Amino acid sequence: MKKNIIISGVGGQGILTIATVIGTAALSEGLELKQAEVHGMSQRGGDVQSHLRISSNPIASDLIPEGKADIIISIEPMESLRYVNMLHKKGGWLVTSMNPFNNIANYPPIEDVLNAIWKLPHYVTIDANRVAKDLGSIKAANIVVLGAASPFLDIKYESLEKAISSIFSKKGDDIVQLNLKALKAGKDYADERT
Amino acid sequence: MQKLLLLGDEAIAQGAIDAGISAVYAYPGTPSTEITEYIQVSKDASAKKIKSQWSANEKTAMETAIGMSYAGKKSLVCMKHVGLNVAADAFINSAITGANGGLVVLSADDPSMHSSQNEQDSRFYGKFALIPVMEPSNQQEAYDMTRYAFELSEKYGTPVLLRITTRLAHSRAGVKREAEVPQNKMKLSSDLQQFVLLPSIARKQYNMLLDKQELFEEDAMQSGFNKFFPAKDKSLGVIACGIAYNYLLENYEDGKIPFPVLKVSQYPVPRKMVEKLYEMVDEVLVLEDGYPIFEELLRGYLNKGKTIHGRMDGSIPRAGELNPNIVGKALGLEISEGFETPGVLAGRPPQLCQGCSHTDSFTALNEALEPYSRGRVLSDIGCYTLSALPPLEAINSCVDMGASITMAIGAADAGLFPVVAAIGDSTFTHSGMTGLLDAVNQKAPITVLLNDNATTGMTGGQNSSAFEKVDDIVRGVGVEEAHIRIIIPLRRNHEENVKVFQEELEYKGVSVIIARRECVQTLARRMKLKMMEKREAKA
Numbered sequence: 001m002k003k004n005i006i007i008s009g010v011g012g013q014g015i016l017t018i019a020t021v022i023g024t025a026a027l028s029e030g031l032e033l034k035q036a037e038v039h040g041m042s043q044r045g046g047d048v049q050s051h052l053r054i055s056s057n058p059i060a061s062d063l064i065p066e067g068k069a070d071i072i073i074s075i076e077p078m079e080s081l082r083y084v085n086m087l088h089k090k091g092g093w094l095v096t097s098m099n100p101f102n103n104i105a106n107y108p109p110i111e112d113v114l115n116a117i118w119k120l121p122h123y124v125t126i127d128a129n130r131v132a133k134d135l136g137s138i139k140a141a142n143i144v145v146l147g148a149a150s151p152f153l154d155i156k157y158e159s160l161e162k163a164i165s166s167i168f169s170k171k172g173d174d175i176v177q178l179n180l181k182a183l184k185a186g187k188d189y190a191d192e193r194t
Numbered sequence: 195m196q197k198l199l200l201l202g203d204e205a206i207a208q209g210a211i212d213a214g215i216s217a218v219y220a221y222p223g224t225p226s227t228e229i230t231e232y233i234q235v236s237k238d239a240s241a242k243k244i245k246s247q248w249s250a251n252e253k254t255a256m257e258t259a260i261g262m263s264y265a266g267k268k269s270l271v272c273m274k275h276v277g278l279n280v281a282a283d284a285f286i287n288s289a290i291t292g293a294n295g296g297l298v299v300l301s302a303d304d305p306s307m308h309s310s311q312n313e314q315d316s317r318f319y320g321k322f323a324l325i326p327v328m329e330p331s332n333q334q335e336a337y338d339m340t341r342y343a344f345e346l347s348e349k350y351g352t353p354v355l356l357r358i359t360t361r362l363a364h365s366r367a368g369v370k371r372e373a374e375v376p377q378n379k380m381k382l383s384s385d386l387q388q389f390v391l392l393p394s395i396a397r398k399q400y401n402m403l404l405d406k407q408e409l410f411e412e413d414a415m416q417s418g419f420n421k422f423f424p425a426k427d428k429s430l431g432v433i434a435c436g437i438a439y440n441y442l443l444e445n446y447e448d449g450k451i452p453f454p455v456l457k458v459s460q461y462p463v464p465r466k467m468v469e470k471l472y473e474m475v476d477e478v479l480v481l482e483d484g485y486p487i488f489e490e491l492l493r494g495y496l497n498k499g500k501t502i503h504g505r506m507d508g509s510i511p512r513a514g515e516l517n518p519n520i521v522g523k524a525l526g527l528e529i530s531e532g533f534e535t536p537g538v539l540a541g542r543p544p545q546l547c548q549g550c551s552h553t554d555s556f557t558a559l560n561e562a563l564e565p566y567s568r569g570r571v572l573s574d575i576g577c578y579t580l581s582a583l584p585p586l587e588a589i590n591s592c593v594d595m596g597a598s599i600t601m602a603i604g605a606a607d608a609g610l611f612p613v614v615a616a617i618g619d620s621t622f623t624h625s626g627m628t629g630l631l632d633a634v635n636q637k638a639p640i641t642v643l644l645n646d647n648a649t650t651g652m653t654g655g656q657n658s659s660a661f662e663k664v665d666d667i668v669r670g671v672g673v674e675e676a677h678i679r680i681i682i683p684l685r686r687n688h689e690e691n692v693k694v695f696q697e698e699l700e701y702k703g704v705s706v707i708i709a710r711r712e713c714v715q716t717l718a719r720r721m722k723l724k725m726m727e728k729r730e731a732k733a
Contacts (some may be wrong), residue, residue: 066517
């Protein structure tokens with residue numbers, strides 16, 4: 001088993017939480033893991049990404065080679081496109097929120113962004129903000145997107161649930177339940193469409 | 195023991211804790227900040243009473259560590275690569291004094307300049323200082339080598355430089371801990387002149403350092419961190435330094451590299467190992483993240499030996515960080531490609547946060563400067579450097595920590611008036627105070643905008659050495675009371691603030707406008723903590 005995962009978004013959107021959940025789940029299954037993060041200057045409202053590699057064998061590089069990512073998980077649609085050069089041409093999945101984070105003057109029309117995504121062979125686009133809001137808080141949008149990506153991760157769904165329970169436990173049971181629902185809603189959405 | 199999932203930075207921190215340090219001394223700087231932060235919140239470290247407060251700058255950090263070494267205890271000093279420039283005087287001389295207690299200097303390089311002004315290679319400093327350098331390739335080695343660096347330091351009585359790059363600093367993997375080594379008891383050197391670098395003593399000490407060079411090389415042969423891997427195909431030999439080894443390995447699915455490989459992680463690189471590889475192969479490829487230091491050595495000035503490939507012959511780009519594809523291309527392998535990046539994509543540069551005080555400071559400054567020609571704001575290093583970009587486009591320089599004030603003096607000397615120096619509180623106490631003293635002594639006609647947001651913001655909100663001291667320092671340095679102006683950078687104070695700027699810009703002496711409002715990030719963090727405490731108290 002080997003999965004190369006790119007997680008992308010804008011600084012402050014919670015991509016590291018996604019990485020932590022997948023990482024914790026992978027470790028609980030006894031997998032090897034390497035996860036390269038972006039810290040520092042770029043975190044200030046700029047584009048950020050994390051390279052997450054999980055494997056049943058030792059992993060050499062902290063960075064995923066170009067064209068070798070099995071999946072891009074993005075909390076922002078335009079940011080998902082920034083890394084399509086990394087995506088595997090055969091069988092690579094792009095899973096992204098449809099909700100733009102517009103903090104730049106020249107953000108392109110969202111239809112153009114979505115149309116570029118929809119040209120790819122394998123994608124899931126989800127209105128994560130709406131789904132999360134319906135469940136109680138827009139803050140869970142990142143976990144909704146993770147849920148939509150969960151069918152392609154080769155990690156047991158229960159392992160992701162356990163990881164969420166342990167990671168969010170500090171914040172109280174309400175938050176744990178919200179995020180578990182968010183994960184499920186994302187997964188159901190992806191299952192219906194693929 | 196179960197593996198810990200640690201960033202490279204955290205692995206170094208844990209390694210240092212387990213190696214028995216009594217203190218870590220550091221100034222925040224990406225990508226090195228998380229080492230000290232890890233020690234600050236580590237339960238192990240607090241149980242062992244390991245000191246971990248931030249220093250005012252890298253030089254004071256380095257000197258404090260030399261002091262601890264003088265007294266016989268172990269300490270780690272951490273900084274980003276350009277921080278080593280600030281600490282260089284103390285660092286280079288620490289090689290001459292040698293170490294009593296273990297002294298390890300961590301410098302985190304930033305090839306590709308993700309968060310830096312340059313991509314200088316700290317290994318140069320190691321060679322310059324004539325001390326051993328360790329360069330781990332992964333998180334486990336980061337842990338192991340930190341521990342070994344302390345052993346090495348005490349074995350040979352020398353400081354040791356530990357060099358990592360951004361990629362390792364900020365990448366996580368499983369790390370296995372080893373048994374803990376106790377801290378040292380205080381014990382001065384048997385030679386009480388060891389740290390007295392008077393010429394007569396320094397000459398003796400320097401010769402001792404030169405005599406150790408052979409031992410350092412011998413150690414790099416024996417320690418096991420430099421490894422030779424034989425292989426059948428002798429058409430090429432590969433020398434892979436530090437993290438570059440991972441990228442090499444990544445290019446061969448089964449991990450079997452067809453060429454002989456020398457994996458380098460400890461310097462000075464043993465000549466015997468290099469010779470062995472060089473003699474058996476037709477050509478050599480050198481892979482190193484950063485400057486082509488080893489490649490240049492191997493090639494020699496006249497380049498009359500075997501063909502050496504690397505950054506200097508274009509096999510690898512001269513600038514920027516390595517990655518698996520760059521290394522694959524240098525090996526002549528077929529490189530995988532993903533999808534074409536669509537044209538619709540727009541850039542998203544970092545920017546000041548919503549509600550940031552700097553936005554209000556510079557909006558007011560911009561308006562006050564409107565009557566004058568452009569190019570009058572010399573600035574410094576911090577979040578506020580982002581105001582060079584649209585929409586503010588407010589500043590015209592960013593060179594090194596503290597350069598705003600001193601550059602403004604020079605520009606004023608050349609006739610630029612009015613001229614502004616913009617600097618943050620943490621940068622001010624790092625290296626700005628002395629420049630302000632110069633300005634006062636010369637009655638330089640400059641206006642200093644001191645953005646006091648009560649934190650070291652850009653690196654994530656560490657405690658600022660300037661906290662609640664800015665006014666007293668400015669006064670103490672000798673700025674006239676009438677020209678120390680305190681403003682609150684808020685939109686609703688805009689008109690008032692513009693007026694203050696206008697008045698001080700016209701003053702032909704030193705004025706300091708302190709723009710004081712807490713960083714929105716640290717404020718939010720404080721509020722969140724408060725709420726959590728309240729919730730816990732209720733429960």
